[in-house]
Amino acid sequence: MSLTIGDIAARLGAEAAGDLSLQVARLRQPDEAGAADLALAIDPEFAEKLKGRAVRAAVVADGADWQAMGLEAAIFSGRSRYTMAGLSRIFDRDPAPAPGIHPTAVIDPTATLGEGASVGPHAVIGAHVTLGPRARIAGQVTIGDRVTIGADAYLMPGCRIGSDVTIGDRFIGQANAVIGGDGFSFVTPQPNKVEDYMAKGSITESLDPTEYVRINSLGSVVIGDDVEVGANSVIDKGTVSDTRIGNGTKVDAQVMVGHNVQVGEKTLLCAMTGIAGSTEIGNRVVLAGGVGVADHISIGDDSIILAGSGVTNRVPPKSVMMGYPALKQEVFMNIFKAMRRLPRLAEKVTDLQNRVSKPDHKG
Amino acid sequence: MSLTIGDIAARLGAEAAGDLSLQVARLRQPDEAGAADLALAIDPEFAEKLKGRAVRAAVVADGADWQAMGLEAAIFSGRSRYTMAGLSRIFDRDPAPAPGIHPTAVIDPTATLGEGASVGPHAVIGAHVTLGPRARIAGQVTIGDRVTIGADAYLMPGCRIGSDVTIGDRFIGQANAVIGGDGFSFVTPQPNKVEDYMAKGSITESLDPTEYVRINSLGSVVIGDDVEVGANSVIDKGTVSDTRIGNGTKVDAQVMVGHNVQVGEKTLLCAMTGIAGSTEIGNRVVLAGGVGVADHISIGDDSIILAGSGVTNRVPPKSVMMGYPALKQEVFMNIFKAMRRLPRLAEKVTDLQNRVSKPDHKG
Amino acid sequence: MSLTIGDIAARLGAEAAGDLSLQVARLRQPDEAGAADLALAIDPEFAEKLKGRAVRAAVVADGADWQAMGLEAAIFSGRSRYTMAGLSRIFDRDPAPAPGIHPTAVIDPTATLGEGASVGPHAVIGAHVTLGPRARIAGQVTIGDRVTIGADAYLMPGCRIGSDVTIGDRFIGQANAVIGGDGFSFVTPQPNKVEDYMAKGSITESLDPTEYVRINSLGSVVIGDDVEVGANSVIDKGTVSDTRIGNGTKVDAQVMVGHNVQVGEKTLLCAMTGIAGSTEIGNRVVLAGGVGVADHISIGDDSIILAGSGVTNRVPPKSVMMGYPALKQEVFMNIFKAMRRLPRLAEKVTDLQNRVSKPDHKG
Structure with a gap:
């Protein structure tokens, strides 16, 4: 060049x-x-x-x-x-697959590839798949049945797209990312005791679930335009409805998005962040690296969750949060500063106790 | 349908x-x-x-x-x-591979496949492998030498089964999961100083290990019946004996199980949980999302470890734990509540100091 | 045997x-x-x-x-x-690929393989790749264009080496590891408000980034001799210069090393550790499991960061750190002990307040 x-x-x-x-x-x-x-x-x-x-x-x-x-x-x-x-x-020298379909690729005859699409060695494309124009499918990618992807997609080696996933234009899926894993959802024949005990904080008998019966994921994943998903990240399918990622949202490496999660637009999910099932993340949110978010809660628009935090409750819009369980940044920092002085504070209290107890203190 | x-x-x-x-x-x-x-x-x-x-x-x-x-x-x-x-x-429309063996699959002639097994495009099956009846091996799965898997297995694209792994019936391995990675185990020619310093909390000289000599994993992984392992999770082989996962245990996505770990039956390992080497997890345990467990400890039966916790010590059966280092939930919550009031507590102490010090306090 | x-x-x-x-x-x-x-x-x-x-x-x-x-x-x-x-x-029975090049491997005619190299089924090797003698490339590995790897490499199934990566001798890349993912780096047309708000701790208006424009990774990854990278770990490319991993450093499973990170020699990165962009990790450092390290900081030689810690500031050489934000181990432990006594401390203060306020206290 x-x-x-x-x-x-x-x-x-x-x-x-x-x-x-x-x-x-x-x-x-x-x-x-x-x-x-x-x-x-x-x-x-x-x-x-x-x-x-x-x-x-x-x-x-x-x-x-x-x-x-x-x-x-x-x-x-x-x-x-x-x-x-x-x-x-x-200056990019991006290792796009050579133009055309590599002879070792296995493409179902019912799949439709847009103009100028390229498919690398050993890629596998399932039945009734539709790929937009100029798709670049690297070697060893798998695309499941009934997947639809828009224009200018770039899937890197080992990226796995599960069945029934729908993705917009200009999608980038990095190496070994899994879009459309099966959700982690099990049910027990009897009422499950786990949630009771989590609320109570003590366990009085065996949790024996008899057996865990799997709930298969009937929903899939719907992803908007201009989304990127990093290497080895996982986005699980929804249970009945779909897991959703909005337009312009960027997902870093080794992120985990659980079943039924709804992520808004132009949101950043930094590396090693995990979002548990059915949680809603708003628009223009930043989840910094290593953040964990509990299930069935929401994080409001324009919020920032600082790295390493664990969010356990609903977060209003325009919040800056940190810690575990996550608190407003200002609150956390005040507590953290006080914690650093805590050993000294304990000494002060002991000293006060001594002074207040001493007979001569009483004047 | x-x-x-x-x-x-x-x-x-x-x-x-x-x-x-x-x-x-x-x-x-x-x-x-x-x-x-x-x-x-x-x-x-x-x-x-x-x-x-x-x-x-x-x-x-x-x-x-x-x-x-x-x-x-x-x-x-x-x-x-x-x-x-x-x-x-x-209603499941699970993208199982089409029945039969795809012509691009590479199957060692010494491998034995049960009745009704299907193998997808570009899958690789090693020497002396035994798969039970109705196994569904998706495209681009690899199965190492001498692996045995029971009836009704379903391995999704890119799932990697290492050599000598033994798995029971009805196993599900999701996309890009690695069962039988090599354990992270190294030894130094001289006594290693790291553990000394971790205990002491201070380092007085260079940790120079001269070199790290690798301990290859001679053990493998043994998995019971009705186990599922989620997308991009890793279960490492044991060093001499085997890493074990009991019947009915479910492992979510991006979980890491270290070498020699023993996990009991009907236990749930939720997403992004990591278990360090040689630790034992009991039966009917729930490790919620993002939990870390130290090496060489045990978590007793029927315990629940709440999301984001870091377990550093032995946990008795029927415990509910949270925090880092993890404490009993009740203890943690009492401390957390007190922490939230800590800045106010510090003010109270300052106020007390002022009052106790003032001459007119002495009445 | x-x-x-x-x-x-x-x-x-x-x-x-x-x-x-x-x-x-x-x-x-x-x-x-x-x-x-x-x-x-x-x-x-x-x-x-x-x-x-x-x-x-x-x-x-x-x-x-x-x-x-x-x-x-x-x-x-x-x-x-x-x-x-x-x-x-x-006693190792390591499932190395059979000697020679499997007929299903796709190897660019411009690639050069050293003497005694073996390549497994469905592996893909790009243009202008150079592999040293005795390289063992398992089935379904992909190696991008212009990659150079030294002698005695062992790449396990599904390991992905991105374009332009350079690796020394005796490298081990475990299953589904990604060396040379694209860095997570985006820029907004207007000055980005996120960092301002992270510093201030409060958000007064929408964070609307208009759009995120991707910065492609022009740098790559340079890895020294005697390095191992565990299953499903990710090492991202640098933006302009290269991400670097020094000689003798061992990387466990599900580790994430961000763009531009510089890791020294004989350092251990244990499972599920994440290092954010442009951070420098010294020589002979131990990052125990589940450690997070912020971007643009440094950790000095011969330091140990205990499991589950979150490092947010520069760490001097020979430090032992723990907690989130990470503190010196001794400091952390003193605070942690005081925290455990905190509910009791609060009671003492209340008791003192009662005594100091009571008229009869005044003697």
Whole structure:
């Protein structure tokens, strides 16, 4: 891959200066960049690292003195991370499967693939599947029966799409992600004693469930447009209705979304977050890494749950929560500060007790 | 799929009324159900949602006035979730592989498959494997050498069964689950300093292990009857003896069971729970979501560990535990309530100090 | 497999006594061992279990009276777990793929495989891949374009190596591990409000991100020599530079290493540990099970983070930390002990208030 500075600037919609015909092959950090690379030097601290290197071109902050940096050409960045998104598209060497259907792929004759779809080696596509145009199905993906996926999907190796799943446009499913696992739902012939005891906090007899009878998932998973699901994440099917993920929501790696969960739009579920069955997550919510959310509750729109928290109760919109059980961040921090002083507080109380008890205290 | 109300009631062992010859195609929630569906309206609240819809048949609570709901036929439910389990079997459209062995499957000539077994595309079955009757092996499953699995197994796409694993009847392994990963077990040439320092709480020199020498897993995994393992879960092999999962135990998605762990019967391991090496979990235990259990300890029969807890010590039978480190639920809740009042308590102590110190306090 | 006691002792570099020509087939715990097995009886407690069994040979502690145990031959152990590592290599029946390239494997003609490499059924190897000598690639592994892996690699079924990943010698990638997932990195057209609100702890308006624009991962993953990655773990690519894992570091199952993370040498990442983006983990660090580490921080060399902890700030070298947010172990334990007494402390304060307020207290 070799691109001119002028081309890159044009594709970014950014200003550029110097030798616009200069060609670069890769985007690199200043301390790893060579003469054939475009250095990423928006941050003044990084620009400093260009000194003494053979770098000829860089992306720099608006108004930066690129010539003083020893460059022959420069692209000016507006908002740095947004520029980064554009650059990452331009320089991406994404290992998409080669165009066309690999001869080892097993595709049911009733499946319909959109124009320009590619299917990699050993992929398996079931009956009555519909894939939109330009779908990129990597090797060893499986797609179950009656699945519908919109335009421009990209499924990475080992991604598993269960039967009856419906997904919108521009979906990305990373390696070994499972969309449409079976929900964890069992019933006992007699009334189950577990919930009683969880409420009471003590157990007086055996919990013997006689047997657990499985409730198969009759619902499936419905996913909107512009959704991504990270590597090894799992989204379970609903029991009767569908588990749902709204438009523009991004799911990181090793996330678990339980059966019947409803996730809104433009919500972020960061790595290792788990959402138990039938819970509703609103729009524009951020669940940071390692968050656990109990079943049958709701988290309101525009809320942020900080990393490692365990949410056990309904969260109103626009809340910032942390801890286990999760509390408002301000409340948690006040308690946490007081906890850090707790050993000292205990000493103070002992001291007070001594003083109040002493005869001579009484004057 | 089309079934009559009479057939469904007969298969459920339930009472029915009205036009028993009426045919329905799917089970649906009242607000999603149409004229061709059987609505699930056991809960009176859901029954209310039938109003104004074209629904002709529903499952209703015992004694419900189905004709007043505008229905032409009704099935009466006993215990609602148990009825649900039966309904979920009747309406299941489980994407089982087509009968027979797909020509792309690679099956070692020494493997033995029971009567009626089906094997999907690109599945790989190793040497000296024995599968019971009616096994359903989906596409892209791998089964290692010398594995034995009982009757009616269902392995979903990408499920990995390691070598020498033994599994009973009616096993379900969901997509990308790994049964028989290698245990995480390393040894250092010199005595390892880590445990000393963990006990002491301070580190005075480099932990340099020189090198970690791997202990290969010579044991395997032994799983009883009626066990299910969820998507992307991992059960590691034992070091010398086997890791064991008892009859009727259900393992949710993204659970991690370490080497040498012994799990009893009819126990539930909910999503994202991790059990460290050599720990014993009793019978009829519930580990709720996101629970961590330390190595070399035990959790007694009929215990419940609430979601997000970290168990660091032995738990007696019939305990309800929560928190990190986990405490009895009642103890935890008393502490948690006191913690919430802790900032106020600190103020009280400061106030007391002021009053006790003031000269005029002494009266 | 059948080995003589003499051969085993020689391979271990250990002393042996008795009938060195005696043959054994398997290594077993004393209570599971039979006449054809070598019993593992180093621990005196285990040696006791040999009584009354048909066992003829055992590994025993240095100086143990093997003849009194009823044995015909014995191997003497030095450091028991180190001996165990040697034994586990000798008795390993690791299901390596059969030598050679399985005809169903799909290997790009530009890939280069070292001498003695084996590739299992349905494996997929991309363009410009280089595998070192004796690589064992199990069935259904995928290796992306431009990947380089050193000598003696072992990739288990379903292991996914993303494009441009570089790995050293003696690498083990367990089943369904994903090396080189795409980083979770998104940018919004306007400045993102999430970080502001996380700092402030309260949200005053909608977080509406308009849209999340994806930053593709241009970096990849660089892994040193002697590294193992457990089942279903994920290591994400870097954004511009590479995510790095140092020599001799061992990663357990279901671990998540985020984009740009730098992990040092001989470090242990135990099961279900997650490290957020751009964080640096030093050398010889132990992150016990279920640890979460925030983004953009560092954990110093020779530190131990106890299981279930959440690390939110920089950790100096040689620290032992626990809790959430993680504190020094000693500090945490003091607070935890005080918390356990907190309900009693609150009573004391109430009692003091009563006494200080009472008129007769004033003497």
